Amino acid sequence: MTVTVETTGAFEIPKPLNELSESEIVRKAHIGRVSTEVLRYLTDALTGRGFTWLLPVIFSKSTDPLWPDPGASIEKRVETEIYGETVRTTLSMIIHKLVASSTAYPRFFVLSPNVRIEKRERKATGWHTYEFTQLDFEIRGAGSKDVKRLFEAVIAGLIRHAKKQARRDLTYLGRYGSLKAPVTPFKAHDREDLMAKYGAEWETRLPQEIREPVWVTNIPREFYDFEDPATGRWDNYDLFVPKYGEVLSGARREWEYGRITAKMERDGVKKESYTLLLRMAKEGKLKPSAGAGIGVERLTAWLAGAKHIGEVQAFPKVPGVVYDL
Numbered sequence: 385m386t387v388t389v390e391t392t393g394a395f396e397i398p399k400p401l402n403e404l405s406e407s408e409i410v411r412k413a414h415i416g417r418v419s420t421e422v423l424r425y426l427t428d429a430l431t432g433r434g435f436t437w438l439l440p441v442i443f444s445k446s447t448d449p450l451w452p453d454p455g456a457s458i459e460k461r462v463e464t465e466i467y468g469e470t471v472r473t474t475l476s477m478i479i480h481k482l483v484a485s486s487t488a489y490p491r492f493f494v495l496s497p498n499v500r501i502e503k504r505e506r507k508a509t510g511w512h513t514y515e516f517t518q519l520d521f522e523i524r525g526a527g528s529k530d531v532k533r534l535f536e537a538v539i540a541g542l543i544r545h546a547k548k549q550a551r552r553d554l555t556y557l558g559r560y561g562s563l564k565a566p567v568t569p570f571k572a573h574d575r576e577d578l579m580a581k582y583g584a585e586w587e588t589r590l591p592q593e594i595r596e597p598v599w600v601t602n603i604p605r606e607f608y609d610f611e612d613p614a615t616g617r618w619d620n621y622d623l624f625v626p627k628y629g630e631v632l633s634g635a636r637r638e639w640e641y642g643r644i645t646a647k648m649e650r651d652g653v654k655k656e657s658y659t660l661l662l663r664m665a666k667e668g669k670l671k672p673s674a675g676a677g678i679g680v681e682r683l684t685a686w687l688a689g690a691k692h693i694g695e696v697q698a699f700p701k702v703p704g705v706v707y708d709l
């Protein structure tokens with residue numbers, strides 16, 4: 385297959401490995417080494433802090449509804465039948481995380497492939513792919529502050545590590561000088577204030593304005609993020625990095641049966657797709673937790689100064705393009 389190279393104005397659409405020129409292969413290899421250091425550092429940082437490392441799943445009866453989520457743009461949901469039952473490919477492992485952190489794995493992470501068939505127009509954002517990997521983690525009994533402080537330390541440590549261990553690669557990529565370990569704690573902005581300042585386009589405007597990573601809190605979305613019934617505020621947090629955008633998304637979680645079902649009813653989420661989760665909640669077996677998922681390719685793209693997130697993937701999955709591999 386030949387992928388026609390198209391320019392979107394800002395960048396070329398990433399090509400498959402067999403179509404790269406010699407200099408493009410060298411660039412790809414440098415990005416591959418930055419990616420290796422990102423994975424090495426993140427997995428060491430979490431296992432070193434007592435996290436259990438689980439392996440991912442692909443097919444499940446329940447997966448993330450990704451609804452309502454103002455940022456979601458799903459063209460098609462992948463469902464198939466196995467052994468007479470309908471299963472879905474993983475949109476995110478959030479449901480698995482709630483169950484796992486409430487039972488055998490109070491503190492764990494997983495490198496999880498997510499399949500999200502994004503609308504074609506997202507090819508041009510440079511920031512979406514229809515398969516990507518989340519480093520998804522969950523901590524029983526934790527709150528937002530715990531997760532935010534933990535990841536500020538991890539991001540700052542990662543940048544110091546990458547500048548040391550991937551110095552040659554970052555220098556080749558022109559990123560060594562501009563990549564600075566951020567000042568912690570990061571600033572936090574309420575989404576309502578950002579809407580007042582930048583309007584509905586805040587998600588694209590914010591990365592153009594900031595010089596350091598910042599948290600954005602209080603974003604209305606799926607039932608599993610905690611919403612304070614008294615104030616209506618959402619106890620969730622996304623991490624935005626300069627020029628690129630959101631690289632991490634997470635929250636303190638809902639765990640009470642009445643609240644989860646009320647939110648599902650309000651949002652039109654089918655309860656029959658979440659039978660096991662709801663049974664556990666009803667029996668009081670879901671425990672309070674907090675966590676988040678990091679887009680591994682996005683985080684690497686920011687570190688490496690990639691032009692398109694697909695450049696970070698050995699086998700790019702750019703919306704609208706079906707590759708051989």
Ligand code: ASN
Pocket residue numbers: 448475476477478518520521633634635675676677678
């Ligand atoms: N991984 C995210 C979280 O932990 C959920 C998602 O990807 N939709 O909150």
